[in-house]
Amino acid sequence: MLSRISVICFAASYGVTLALEVTRLLFRSGVRGALMLGFAGAGLVAHSIFLGYRWLETPPGATPLSNAMDWCLVAAWVLVVFYLYVMCYHPRTSIGLFILPLALALIGVARFVAKYRPFPREAHSKVWGLIHAGSILLGSVAVLIGFASGLMYLRQARRLKHKLSPRKGLRLPSLEWLQKTNSRTLTLALLMIGLGILSGIMLNAANYGGPSGWLPWDDPVVLSTAMMFGWLFVWTAIGMAYRPAREGRRVAYHTLVSFLFLALVLAMVLSGMTQHGGVRQ
Amino acid sequence: MNLQVVGCSHHDTPIAVRERLAFSADQTRSALRQYREEFPAMEAALLSTCNRVEFYTASEHAPCPAAPQIAEFLARFHGLEPATIAEHLRLRAGEEAARHLFTVAASLDSMVVGEPQILSQVKLAYQLAGEEGSTGPLLHAAFQAAMRAAKRVAGETSIQQRRVSIPSVAVADFAQQIFERFDDKHTLVIGAGEMAEETLQYLKDQGSRNVTVVNRSPDRAADLARRWGGRTRPWEDLLAAVADADLVISTTGAQEPIVTLQQFLAIERTRPARPLFILDLAVPRDFEPAIGDRPEVYLYSVDDLREACEGNRRLRDKELPAALRIVQQETDRFMADLHHRTSGPIIRRLKEGWEKPKEEELRRLLNKLPDLDDRSKAEIREAFDRLINKLLHPPLESLRDESRHGIPSALVDALARLFRLKD
Numbered sequence: 001m002l003s004r005i006s007v008i009c010f011a012a013s014y015g016v017t018l019a020l021e022v023t024r025l026l027f028r029s030g031v032r033g034a035l036m037l038g039f040a041g042a043g044l045v046a047h048s049i050f051l052g053y054r055w056l057e058t059p060p061g062a063t064p065l066s067n068a069m070d071w072c073l074v075a076a077w078v079l080v081v082f083y084l085y086v087m088c089y090h091p092r093t094s095i096g097l098f099i100l101p102l103a104l105a106l107i108g109v110a111r112f113v114a115k116y117r118p119f120p121r122e123a124h125s126k127v128w129g130l131i132h133a134g135s136i137l138l139g140s141v142a143v144l145i146g147f148a149s150g151l152m153y154l155r156q157a158r159r160l161k162h163k164l165s166p167r168k169g170l171r172l173p174s175l176e177w178l179q180k181t182n183s184r185t186l187t188l189a190l191l192m193i194g195l196g197i198l199s200g201i202m203l204n205a206a207n208y209g210g211p212s213g214w215l216p217w218d219d220p221v222v223l224s225t226a227m228m229f230g231w232l233f234v235w236t237a238i239g240m241a242y243r244p245a246r247e248g249r250r251v252a253y254h255t256l257v258s259f260l261f262l263a264l265v266l267a268m269v270l271s272g273m274t275q276h277g278g279v280r281q
Numbered sequence: 282m283n284l285q286v287v288g289c290s291h292h293d294t295p296i297a298v299r300e301r302l303a304f305s306a307d308q309t310r311s312a313l314r315q316y317r318e319e320f321p322a323m324e325a326a327l328l329s330t331c332n333r334v335e336f337y338t339a340s341e342h343a344p345c346p347a348a349p350q351i352a353e354f355l356a357r358f359h360g361l362e363p364a365t366i367a368e369h370l371r372l373r374a375g376e377e378a379a380r381h382l383f384t385v386a387a388s389l390d391s392m393v394v395g396e397p398q399i400l401s402q403v404k405l406a407y408q409l410a411g412e413e414g415s416t417g418p419l420l421h422a423a424f425q426a427a428m429r430a431a432k433r434v435a436g437e438t439s440i441q442q443r444r445v446s447i448p449s450v451a452v453a454d455f456a457q458q459i460f461e462r463f464d465d466k467h468t469l470v471i472g473a474g475e476m477a478e479e480t481l482q483y484l485k486d487q488g489s490r491n492v493t494v495v496n497r498s499p500d501r502a503a504d505l506a507r508r509w510g511g512r513t514r515p516w517e518d519l520l521a522a523v524a525d526a527d528l529v530i531s532t533t534g535a536q537e538p539i540v541t542l543q544q545f546l547a548i549e550r551t552r553p554a555r556p557l558f559i560l561d562l563a564v565p566r567d568f569e570p571a572i573g574d575r576p577e578v579y580l581y582s583v584d585d586l587r588e589a590c591e592g593n594r595r596l597r598d599k600e601l602p603a604a605l606r607i608v609q610q611e612t613d614r615f616m617a618d619l620h621h622r623t624s625g626p627i628i629r630r631l632k633e634g635w636e637k638p639k640e641e642e643l644r645r646l647l648n649k650l651p652d653l654d655d656r657s658k659a660e661i662r663e664a665f666d667r668l669i670n671k672l673l674h675p676p677l678e679s680l681r682d683e684s685r686h687g688i689p690s691a692l693v694d695a696l697a698r699l700f701r702l703k704d
Contacts, residue, residue, distance in 0.1 A: 030436040156458060161573075163585040165454050165592055175556055176461040246554035247576050 005050050007073075011107045013043025014080065014100055021096040025170055033091050037084070040096075044080050051077060066129070068269065071137060072110035078141045079103040086173075093171050098148035112270065128203040132196055136225075139192030143228075143255070143262045146185035150255030153178040157249055179248040182255050189258060190232040197229055220268040228261035282619050282688075283344055284419055285374040286381055287351040288328075288335030291392050294369040301359060302366060304329035306409060312358050313413040319354070320346060324417035326410035326424070328385070330402045332392050337382065339419035341622075348372040379423055379619075380612040386427035387434040388441060389604055393449075395441045395597060400431045422618065430611035434604045443597035447586045448480035451560050452487065454589060456528060459556050459579055463489040466527040470494045470511075471519065471539070473501045474532030476562045481509055484528070495522050497533070524548040529559045531567040542571045549575060613685065620684035627693045628677060630702040635669050 017040040020032055054070055083099045156172045172178070200222070216222075235254050239245040289299060304312060309327045316325050323346070324339040336355065338345045346354075349363070352370050356363040373381050384390045386403045407424040410416045416424075435441045442453075460466055468489050470477050473496050481492065492511030495518065496502035502513040514522050523529060523540060533539060545568075559580040561568045566582055573580030643665055647658060676696060683689035696702065 028437060028439060030433075160455060160458060160579050163455075163581060163589065165450075165589045166458065172458075174457065174461045175459045180461075243550075243554050244576070248554075248556065249576060 005046050005053070007050065007107060007111060010043040010047040010050065011104060013039045013046065014104055014107070017043065017096060018100040018104065021094055021100065024094055036096070037087060040080060040084055040087070044077070044084065047073070047077050047080065066133065068113035068116040069110045071133060072106045072113065075137055075141050075144075076103040076106035076110070078137070079106065079144060082141075082145055090173050090177075093173050095148070095152070095173065097170075098152055099145070102144050102148060109266065109270070128199050128206055132199040132203050135192045135199060136196035139189045139196055140262055142185040142189035142192060143258045146182055146189060146255035147259035147262075149178050149181040149185065150252035150259075153182060153248060153252040157252075175248060179251060182248070182251045183246075186232065186236065186251070186255060186258065190229070190236055193225065193229045193232060197225060200225075220273050221265055224261065224265045224268055228258065228265060231261055232258060282341060282419065282623060283374070284337075284339045284378050284423060284619075285345045285372060286335050286337045286378045287348050287370050287372050288333060289366075289369045289371065290333035290335070290390065292390075293371070298366065298369050299332070299334060301361060302329075302334040302355060303331070304334065306405070308358075309406070309409050310413055312355075313410060313415045315358065316354060317413070317415050323415075324410075324420040325415045326406050326420055328403060328406040330399065333385070333390075335385070337378070337420060337423070339417065339423065341417070341419060345374075376612060376616050379426070379615050380608060382423055382427045383430040383608045383611050383615075384605075386431040387604060387608055388431070389434070389601070389608065393446055394601070395443055396449075397435075397441055400428070400435075403427060403431070418622075419619075423615065426611055426615040430608055433607045433611065437607060438600045438604045440597055440600045440604050443593040443600070446479070447562070447583060447590060448476055448483055450586050450589050450593065451480060451581060452483040454593075455579065455581060455586075456484070456558050456560075457487065459558050460527065463487045463528075465491075467491045467493065467525055468511075468528045468530065469522050469526035470505065470509075471529065471531040471567065472496060472533035472563065473498075473505045474562060477530045477532040478505070478509075480530050480560060480562075485509070489528075493522055493526070495519050520544055520548050524551050527555065527557065529557070529568075530562065531560070532562045533567055535563065535567060536565060538565075538569045539567045540569065540572065542569045545569070545572045545575065545578075617681070617685045620688045621681055623688050623690075624680045624684065624693050627696055627702060628680065631676070631696065631700060632673065634700055634702060635673065639665050639669055 017036050020036045020039065023029070023032065051070070051073060054073075058066075079099055080103050083096055083103070086093070086095050086099075152172045153175060156175055156178060159166070160175070173181075235245070239251070244250065289302065291299070304327055309329060312327055313325055316323070320338075322340055322343045326337045328335045328337070334355075336351055338351070348370060349367065352367040353363045355361075355370075356366055381390070382403075386400055388395050388397065388399045391399050403424070407416070407420075410420065456463075463484060466489060468481070468484060468491060470481065470492060473494070481489075490510075492506070492509050494502045494506040494509075494511055494513050495516060496505070496513075497516050499513065499515070505511075506513045519539065523545075531539070554577065557578050559568055559572070559578065561580060561582045564583060568580055570580070570582070572578055643662060646661065647653065653661075680689055680692055680696075683692045
């Protein structure tokens with residue numbers, strides 16, 4: 001029975017959780033928090049089982065979860081884990097309004113790229129491939145969380161600057177928490193994307209002359225990822241040297257631009273203009 | 282079943298009288314002990330806050346002492362003339378007393394409706410009474426129901442989230458939205474106004490510890506710093522103190538701004554990139570309004586917060602009927618349970634009266650069927666029990682229904698006569 005769990009099952013659970021988050025804006029309820037945790041938790045369990053089956057169904061010799069669909073689903077899984085973690089510490093905040101749409105969008109992209117071929121892997125490049133995929137995944141999730149917390153920061157800062165009372169139902173974490181989250185996700189994104197690029201270079205070198213061929217350095221995905229890393233690196237360096245760059249609002253804008261670079265990378269992958277990670281069947 | 286409360290509150294009793302009647306925790310214990318010595322059959326609890334002094338008494342069988350007796354007891358405890366306090370004490374009995382306790386616990390009777398401290402004060406009164414052994418089944422039930430009502434009001438309405446005093450709005454709706462924690466933040470108080478102290482109280486409740494006071498009068502600064510466990514800095518260090526602060530509360534009587542934009546720009550460069558919350562409670566204002574446009578600065582004046590307070594007051598008033606409805610529902614539920622208790626003995630006798638023939642019939646049947654195994658015997662016994670329960674269900678439900686409208690004396694009487702139930 002567990003093997004019959006589909007993407008729709010956990011996507012629906014997250015969708016219901018998001019709908020419950022939206023109802024916070026409309027009315028109060030004593031049981032909604034428990035319902036939201038229940039639906040999100042059930043969705044996460046189904047999501048984990050689904051990924052577990054995908055792992056077990058990996059053909060002998062192949063790398064588990066090594067295709068575009070699984071990559072998106074694992075990224076969405078990490079986002080939902082982050083959402084549940086925050087909900088335990090800030091149960092009254094509407095963080096789900098910002099995180100869950102990103103998780104659902106990743107699940108939607110996963111459905112779109114379901115027909116993509118698995119990432120090519122040769123035995124000698126397997127380790128570099130895993131490091132490359134894992135670090136890029138964590139870096140991308142960090143950028144997504146930074147984007148969500150950046151949006152929340154700007155919304156919260158705008159309200160506080162305009163001296164408006166908190167809107168009924170839309171409670172956000174404090175500026176201090178959001179600013180810390182922004183800074184930490186940017187640092188994590190810089191490190192992980194940097195490691196991803198480095199491992200990507202090693203992977204490409206290992207694949208040189210192999211059956212998969214090697215990826216040209218001017219591939220759109222490589223270029224846009226390098227641009228995102230460059231942006232993260234330059235801004236982090238400026239922030240270390242120049243005090244105003246560390247101000248909460250500027251850091252929040254930084255996270256939004258980082259998200260645009262990530263969206264550009266994803267657009268390149270979806271458009272099929274790249275040889276990175278295999279091609280559509 | 283008797284429940285009553287005798288007491289006074291901020292609604293109709295001057296603070297001078299309330300002060301004389303107030304009880305510390307130790308006095309509360311002592312008063313409860315004395316009361317139990319005088320009225321051993323009575324349950325009692327004493328709620329004493331700065332806004333009210335209320336003496337709750339209850340008894341399952343004996344009538345509660347009359348209001349003059351309670352007044353005499355309270356006056357004697359404090360060494361007062363009963364006549365000086367009797368006119369301020371109000372008696373509420375039965376349902377009115379229960380509703381009053383629930384309304385108080387839900388913070389709907391407070392001076393600032395929705396203030397959260399009253400529930401912990403009610404809990405403390407209940408705890409002290411419990412520790413002194415002066416609570417019994419009635420007060421246990423009443424205080425438990427009061428806490429349930431308060432929890433429902435807090436959970437199902439936003440009445441307790443709507444602050445209406447300027448310092449409470451400043452802390453709850455703004456400072457707490459800027460800072461995650463306060464124990465590592467530096468609070469600077471400029472001047473020594475009353476509202477600054479009230480704000481400090483709210484900040485202290487949130488964990489604020491590091492307080493600096495700057496005042497033109499060093500003596501007043503030292504006095505305020507001593508009361509709040511802070512330190513002082515000379516007036517000449519004002520700008521440096523602002524640069525070091527995370528939260529600034531300003532309440533001077535200066536006629537001109539004490540911090541201009543130019544002065545702030547000079548110190549801004551020395552501050553790390555972190556938010557600065559400025560609560561300017563002075564009129565005229567102490568901080569030039571343009572400072573509020575600087576990045577990371579959140580500047581609030583009395584007028585800014587007054588608008589938020591008024592908005593909260595309107596929203597809270599809209600929620601008040603829903604909160605009162607919850608209190609009424611809980612009162613009805615409590616009273617129904619209370620009335621239902623009076624039918625306890627008749628229910629017990631009814632069950633006992635049916636239990637005897639059941640056992641006799643079972644014994645006869647089992648004697649006639651000696652070959653039955655243990656499992657079959659247990660099945661038959663269970664069937665008999667189910668039958669008795671089903672037969673008893675309608676009269677018990679009728680009793681419960683009738684309890685919603687008062688003590689079901691007529692029905693209890695009818696049941697006693699119908700089934701010949703005798704004491």
